[in-house]
Amino acid sequence: MISITIDNLVKKFGEQVALNGISLKIEPGEIFFLLGPSGCGKTTLLRNIAGFYIPEGGRILFGDEDVTTLPPHKRNTGMMFQSYALWPHMTVAKNVAFGLEERKVPPAEIGQRVAAALASVKMEQYASRKIAQLSGGQQQRVALARALVIRPRALLLDEPLSNLDAKLRLEMRTEIRRVCKEFGLTAIYVTHDQKEALSISDRMAILEGGRIAQIGKPEEVYRRPLSRVVADFIGETNFLPGKVVSASGSSALVETEVGRFEGAVSDPDWHPSAGESVTLSVRPEAWKLTAEPAPVNSARGRIGESLYLGEVAQYQFNAGGHQLKIFELNPHVADRTTDHDLFASADPEDVVVLRK
Amino acid sequence: MNSGSRSLGPKAVYVLTGLYFLCFFALPIWETLGGAFRNPGGGFTMAYVIEVFRNPIYLEGLGNSVLMAVFSTLLTSAIALPLALLTDRYLFPAKNLFTALILIPMILPPFVGAIGVKQILGQEGALNALLIALHLMNPVHPVDWLGQSRLFGVVVMNALHLYPILYLNLVAALANVDPAMEEAAENLGCTGFRKFRKITLPLIMPGFFAGGIIVFIWAFTELGVPLMFDFNRVTSVQIFNGLKEIGGNPFPYALVVVMLVSTVLLYVLSKATLGRAGHAMMAKATSQGGPRPATPLGGWLIALFFAFITFLAILPHLGVILVAFSRDWYGTILPSGWTLEHFRQALGHDLTLPSIQNSLKYASLATLIDIVLGIAIAWVVTRTKLPGRQFLDTMAMLPLAVPGLVLAFGYLAMTQSGKLFSFLDPKVDPLMILVIAYSVRRLPYVVRSAAAGFQQTSVTLEEAAQNLGCPPFKALRKITLPLIAANLMAGGLLAFSFAMLEVSDSLILAQKQEDFPITKAIYELYNLLGDGRFIASALGVWAMVFLGICILGASLILGKKLGAIFRV
Structure with a gap:
């Protein structure tokens, strides 16, 4: 050895x-x-x-x-x-x-x-x-x-x-x-x-x-x-461009076209400042779909295409001109109607703030 | 290619093989050039070469050589092209047998076959006897078929000997043509001969050129056949006859130079017009073409055509065999008596047995050198990233394009007393220089087959061995060489059998009777009065059997890849 x-x-x-x-x-x-x-x-x-x-x-x-x-x-x-x-x-x-x-x-x-x-x-x-x-x-x-x-x-x-x-x-x-x-x-x-x-x-x-x-x-x-590059290569993810509103320590608040998100900065050597352009990475399985908005990190939109795979369903979620990919485990597709708006939200722990 | 110590190997191989080529390929050509352009004072002169073009006898010889080459190539194409097209397009009865028999002419140097042809087409030969027996000819004035035009006999002999080389190249080229190209032409209304001329022929031109140029050079410099037909007004024979004066006379040198320069010029010219890189196929064949069954009648006609060509091709050989078995054969359709005496004599004559031993010795040593050099060169070319390895590859292929006669003459010139290599003087002992000559001329076959083997064998097999603790050279020996043994055997077999029956080097370089190889023994026997030609034929039959076995072996090992060996 x-x-x-x-x-x-x-x-x-x-x-x-x-x-x-x-x-x-x-x-x-x-x-x-x-x-x-x-x-x-x-x-x-x-x-x-x-x-x-x-x-x-x-x-x-x-x-x-x-x-x-x-x-x-x-x-x-x-x-x-x-x-x-x-x-x-x-x-x-x-x-x-x-x-x-x-x-x-x-x-x-x-x-x-x-x-x-x-x-x-x-x-x-x-x-x-x-x-x-x-x-x-x-x-x-x-x-x-x-x-x-x-x-x-x-x-x-x-x-x-x-x-x-x-x-x-x-x-x-x-x-x-x-x-x-x-x-x-x-x-x-x-x-x-x-x-x-x-x-x-x-x-x-x-x-x-x-x-x-x-x-x-x-x-x-x-x-x-x-x-x-790493986020894209390992697994699937959604990228959302945005601007930093405020940052403290290893977390940052970012304004995007689909709403205001709080996320974690993964690179310890990087401290984004207010006004800086960044990219958010949110994994498809990190999103939760709800009828009412969550207190933080919520995007309003509507389900477009959906793909039912049994243990999981894959949705295309149209929010603010963006198409988000969302995976739902143990899905109830029948509840996921396409005729009214839903809210997709992610835990701040699951939102990664990356350089633009 | 890897570390400092490991790139030493390729460089050493490069330098050693390069040195071998410098000494025994470039130097003989250089010596010949020197003899042709150096005046007695040591200065440069064009006088000798110019004189070649002023002397009507040399001019006539050159003209005849060109005619011999052109007509031989045309006749060879006329035979090989239809055969190749029919093989590519149709299934017909006994196809496998016929396509194998097609290669038969390669098993005998044509100058031996010439003995048989003279027996059949001579004034007192079998054909005339047959025509007289059928009352189609006046027995008082028999036609001298060969005497009318010696060129005719030489051309026929060359074509019947050389067509397999072109045939193999054409079959390979046709197999590469995407059938969709021809279907597209048909779809647009172009069919039949127009389709062949406008689509197929341009597509197979590189293959046509590759085979055609070998046939052309071979015929242009052929020595044995014109010698046997007493066709003395050709450059090759004039050079051969001038050898006796090689010490003082610059004209044989000048003749060789003219021949070499014409060969190179013709090669470059025809490559520029016919052999251009070739039209890259846009894609792999999209449809399964393959030969289709011919109609029953058509199939039999095709088989008949193949049988006819094969019969023509083996006629000289049959003639030789009949001569070898005949007690006497003069003015009759078949020999007037049969005997095995000549075979006994052929093995007992004081010229023959030593000659067989000599040939075996020369050819085996040459083959050994070829296998060692061939593996080394193929390895550098396929397995290393050494700069200039492509040059080594080209160099190793060049002996195919340079006439054997030119090289043989060069060897003689460079071993004259006072030269660097005078210790190899064939008048003293031709062993070394003949072995070298044979090995240089046959090297391309071994390099090609070894390179093919290396390319088919993944280099990771050797890397795996190295990874498990096997040093690089040992990995090559334990892993790759056993895996490409079949390729090496086939290439070596070809090199060996061609060396056994090599003509121009043998005739020119072996000068004492006890050093004669088989081919020169046959030539000398034939010129003996009495039963010389019968014993020569018997020796020829032995040679035929031997070479037949070798080529059969090679084609069994290599299968369809045999054709790839005969390319420049």
Whole structure:
């Protein structure tokens, strides 16, 4: 179990800057997610950690050891590739044994450890199969076993679930978390699937344009995004432009076109002043629909389109020229008439004040 | 591409392969140029090259070479285009068999086939005997089919040997044409031959060019066939005959330069007019085209056409086989007696057995070099980001476009006494220089097939191995090379079999009898009086069987990708 420290990392491809001064520290045994839209640099960062790229600037530390220029085969990381990269000319057992053979582990021990690794991903009965004879989910398990069997210092996962169908993806998510915690592994996991990140990460970093936009626990990132980009990328949200009326500490009163809202400022380093243009972010599920206006944070409007999904209903709520997206859990759609006005209100805790 | 230490490998490969090309591709050409443009005082002169254009014999040779190339290319197109179109458009009886048989002519150097053709078309040959037997010809004045025009025989031989190269290119090009393009033309009222001329032909032009230019260069510089037909007024034969004076006479140099410059000019000119980048297909084929069944009658007619072409193509080979088995064959339709004696002799003659050993030795060493260089070059080109790797790729393909005759001559020139590489002098021991010559000429096949393998094999497979503790070079050896073994085998097999039956290098560079490879042994045997041509034919049949097995193997491994190997 080691910590991984990234210190002011810069990676360029020709003129193009892929990583622009990334710094972060991943704690021992942590499952850390790198998240962001395609082209944000998340895979580039992972490949730097694996050693397939050498950065132009900055350092990478495994514990106290500087591995910045160490070639990949000397880093002792276990990587799961998006394509799995299982070798088609070897059997399942041979694939899993490969890393141990490279480490000159005695054959008897190799046999035991391969069997144990395959058992831990429930693939022991497929040991003598060829890779082409496995389904996608089975290949994924073999790739995981191959990465784990060498007892790596860190597990690196590059969108390992993107080639699986939705049901299998859910199953493998919890499987990967279980295995990581069982082995006490420091894991770095690249994905563009926010559900994956929210559900199994200890902490995550959202990257944008080669920089870190925010680092935090899933709930922090979801409930307290630091920027529009993060709020927009993680989950769904409603943005409302407005002007600050008054601000004190970490809360601010903002005048918008649909009414006056009180919200929380998520960035501790930023203190908006009266008159400043800002943006409010309110999650669709944070709104409550009522017949009468709430004492604070209320918008008057009328339901337009609605979509009934059983456990939840999604409404389009037209208020003051804005279309708000509202999710209602355990909905009573029959009560949600479109022929008279309603009020949508949000708790000040659920309203995030962001830079314009 | 990764760290400092890891980018050393590609650079080393680049420098080493570059050096090999500099020494054994650029230098021979440079030496030839030097011999043609340097006057006895060491200064620059155009006099020799100008003299080539003043001398009526050289001029006639050059004219004949151009005619030989033009007519060979036209006849090759006339054979290959209909075959390719029919293959692309129709299903017909025994299609798989016929499309495989189409490749047969490649299994024998045409100059061996020439023995068979002379036996059939000669004045006392099988055709005349047949016509006389049918009372269609006056036995007192038999027609000399080949004597009328030696050019005719050479062109027919070239075309019958070279059409598979063009055919494979055309089939590949036609397969890439989106059927919707032709359907759009039909929809607008353009059908039949007009549609072919206005739509299909322009679309397949790059493929046509790629195959056509190889055929053209091959025919332009063909040495073996005109030699066998005693067609001496062509540049290639004039160069060959001038070799004896290579030490003092600048005119062979000047001739080679004229040939090289014409080749390059024609290449550039035709590429500019015919081979332009090609019309990018806007989208992948939108409809499933594919060949459709021909009508029953049409199907049989197409099969008949294929059978006819195949028959013509194997006629020279049949002739060679018959000659090899015949006790005597003079003025009769079929040989007047049969014997296996020549095969026994072919393996016992003091010229043949050593020549087979020599060829095996030269070809295996050359193939070994090709596989090592081919993997290295293909790896740099496909797997690294080294600046200038495209140049390496182009360089490795160039030997396809430079006539073998020119290179062979250059090798001879650069190993003259007093030159840097005089220690490779083929008069002393041709082993090294022949192996080098074979390897340079066949390298493109191996580079192409290895590069295809690398491209089909994801680089993450190697990265996964590195991640698990395997050093990069070992990862290449343990993971990727086993996975592209089929490509390497196919490319190596082609390189090997073509090297076994290489003509111009062999005729020019092997100068002592004990060093002769198979092809030169066949040539020398043929020129022997007595039963020389029978033994030469028997040796040719052995060669045919051998090369047939090799090409069959390669096409089984590569399948439809075989055509991609024959492109510039």
